Amino acid sequence: MRIAVFGLGFVGLTTALGFADKGYSVRGYDINQERCAEIAGGKVPFFEPGLDDALARNLGKTFILADSAIDAADQSDICFFCVGTPGLPDGSADLAQLLLAIDSVLETVSEVCVLVVKSTIPPGTLNERVTPYVRAKGAGNPVAVNPEFLREGKCWDDFMNPDRIVCGVTDDAAKNVLAELYKLFGAPLHYVEPNTAEFIKYLSNSLLAALISYSNEMALLADAVDGIETARAFRILHEDRRLAGAGINTYIYPGCGYGGYCLPKDIAALDAVALNRGFTPRILEGVISLNNEMPELTARKIARAAGEKTEKIGILGLSFKRGSDDVRDSPAAKIIGALVQGGYVSIYAYDPLAMQEFHNTYRLSITYCASANEVCETCGTVALVTAWDEFQGIDKTFPDTRFVDCRYFLG
Ligand SMILES: NC(=O)c1ccc[n+]([C@@H]2O[C@H](COP(=O)([O-])OP(=O)(O)OC[C@H]3O[C@@H](n4cnc5c(N)ncnc54)[C@H](O)[C@@H]3O)[C@@H](O)[C@H]2O)c1
Missing domain, CATH: 3.40.50.720 (NAD(P)-binding Rossmann-like Domain)
Structure with missing residues (x-):
C-alpha cells in the first residue's frame, strides 16, 4: 500500500514515520520548504522523543520526502491530511490549510485513492464542508476522517501503541483501506459516522x-x-x-x-x-x-x-x-x-x-x-x-x- 502524508508537523511527521516503520511505503510533503529541508537532512524540526530514531531508520527507505504535493500524491492508495486547523477570530476552525492541501492533490490522485482527514475538525465538517468541496471539484474519491489522539512529548509512543483508533467513514472503500492499514496496530478499531468520529x-x-x-x-x-x-x-x-x-x-x-x-x-x-x-x-x-x-x-x-x-x-x-x-x-x-x-x-x-x-x-x-x-x-x-x-x-x-x-x- 502506498501512503501520502500532507503536513509534516507533530501529527504528520509522526504519522508518516509510524506507517513507514510498519513497512508501508510513505511519501511525505510539507508546504514549508525549510521544514522539508531539515527533515531531508535527517533532523526532526521539534523535540519529540523517538522521532529522530524513526527518521534515521526510515528516511530514504520506506519514508521518502516528496518534492511537491503532486509527487507525494502520485500513485497513492491513501492520502492523510495532517495540516493545521487553527482558530478563526470567532473561535471556529479555519479550514483553509486543509482545503488547500486537498486541492493540491485532486488532479493527481486516482479516483480510488482514499482521502483521510487526520487534522482535528469540528463535528459536521467532513459531511458539510470537506466532502462537498471534493465533490464540487468533480472528484468522486472516498473521503474519511481519522482523528489523532497523540500527546505532544509522547507522539511516537502514542501513535505506535494507540489505545483506540477511530475512523469516520461512509463507504466500504474507505473502510477497507483503513482496515488493511491499521491491522498492524492491534488497537480497538472503531468505524463510526464521520460526525461521531469528529465528536469523539x-x-x-x-x-x-x-x-x-x-x-x-x-x-x-x-x-x-x-x-x-x-x-x-x-x-x-x-x-x-x-x-x-x-x-x-x-x-x-x-x-x-x-x-x-x-x-x-x-x-x-x-x-x-x-x-x-x-x-x-x-x-x-x-x-x-x-x-x-x-x-x-x-x-x-x-x-x-x-x-x-x-x-x-x-x-x-x-x-x-x-x-x-x-x-x-x-x-x-x-x-x-x-x-x-x-x-x-x-x-x-x-x-x-x-x-x-x-x-x-x-x-x-x-x-x-x-x-x-x-x-x-x-x-x-x-x-x-x-x-x-x-x-x-x-x-x-x-x-x-x-x-x-x-x-x-x-x-
Ligand atoms: N499537536 C498535537 O498534539 C495534536 C494532537 C492531535 C491532533 N492534532 C491536530 O492535528 C493537526 C496538525 O497539528 P500539528 O500540531 O501537527 O500542526 P503543525 O503546525 O505542527 O503541522 C502542520 C504542518 O502542516 C503544514 N502545511 C500547511 N498547509 C499545508 C499544505 N497545503 N500542504 C502540506 N503541508 C501543509 C505546515 O507547514 C505544518 O508543518 C491539527 O488539526 C491539530 O489540531 C494535533
Whole structure:
C-alpha cells in the first residue's frame, strides 16, 4: 500500500514515520520548504522523543520526502491530511490549510485513492464542508476522517501503541483501506459516522480542558479560604480508588491554565459549533472564560509576591507543558505579557528546551538565562510556570528567593 502524508508537523511527521516503520511505503510533503529541508537532512524540526530514531531508520527507505504535493500524491492508495486547523477570530476552525492541501492533490490522485482527514475538525465538517468541496471539484474519491489522539512529548509512543483508533467513514472503500492499514496496530478499531468520529476527538479534549479549569477553579477557591494546602489536597484526591493510577490525574491538577496548539483552539471551535446551532454550552463557556482569566490571575499572584515594579522577576519554564518545546499558546507568554503590562520590565527566563522557539515566536524583551540557577541568583521573585522535572527542589537550593509555584509542583 502506498501512503501520502500532507503536513509534516507533530501529527504528520509522526504519522508518516509510524506507517513507514510498519513497512508501508510513505511519501511525505510539507508546504514549508525549510521544514522539508531539515527533515531531508535527517533532523526532526521539534523535540519529540523517538522521532529522530524513526527518521534515521526510515528516511530514504520506506519514508521518502516528496518534492511537491503532486509527487507525494502520485500513485497513492491513501492520502492523510495532517495540516493545521487553527482558530478563526470567532473561535471556529479555519479550514483553509486543509482545503488547500486537498486541492493540491485532486488532479493527481486516482479516483480510488482514499482521502483521510487526520487534522482535528469540528463535528459536521467532513459531511458539510470537506466532502462537498471534493465533490464540487468533480472528484468522486472516498473521503474519511481519522482523528489523532497523540500527546505532544509522547507522539511516537502514542501513535505506535494507540489505545483506540477511530475512523469516520461512509463507504466500504474507505473502510477497507483503513482496515488493511491499521491491522498492524492491534488497537480497538472503531468505524463510526464521520460526525461521531469528529465528536469523539472533541469529547476527549473538552473533558481534559474541563478538568483543568475545574482544578484551577478549586485552587482559586482554596486560596480564598485560609490554611488550605492545595497541592496536598489534590494529591490526596488522586488516591481515590476511582482515580488512583489513572493518567487522567495529570489533568485533575491546578496550574496556570491550559495552552498549547490543541486545547484552546479545539474548545473554542466546539463552542462555536454549539453556538452556531443555537445551543449555548454553559460548562464549556465557563471552562473557556476561566482559562482566559488564568494568565492575568497568575500574573497578579506573581506581582503580589514581587511588590515593587523595579523587582527582578524570574520565570522558570516557557513551553506550554513539560517534556515539549512547543510554545504555541503557552501560558508563559501571556503571564509575561500581563507582568510587563503591569509595569514589571525586568524579567529573566529559562527553559531547558524552548527558549529559542519562545524568542522567535513572541519577541518579548526579556533576558534569557543559561540555567534555572542563574534565574534564581538574579531575581528576588521567581515564578515556576512550567513543571520541568529539573526544577524540583530549586526552592530548597535558594531558600531566600520568593517562589511563586504556579504549577503547585515544588515541595
Ligand atoms: N499537536 C498535537 O498534539 C495534536 C494532537 C492531535 C491532533 N492534532 C491536530 O492535528 C493537526 C496538525 O497539528 P500539528 O500540531 O501537527 O500542526 P503543525 O503546525 O505542527 O503541522 C502542520 C504542518 O502542516 C503544514 N502545511 C500547511 N498547509 C499545508 C499544505 N497545503 N500542504 C502540506 N503541508 C501543509 C505546515 O507547514 C505544518 O508543518 C491539527 O488539526 C491539530 O489540531 C494535533
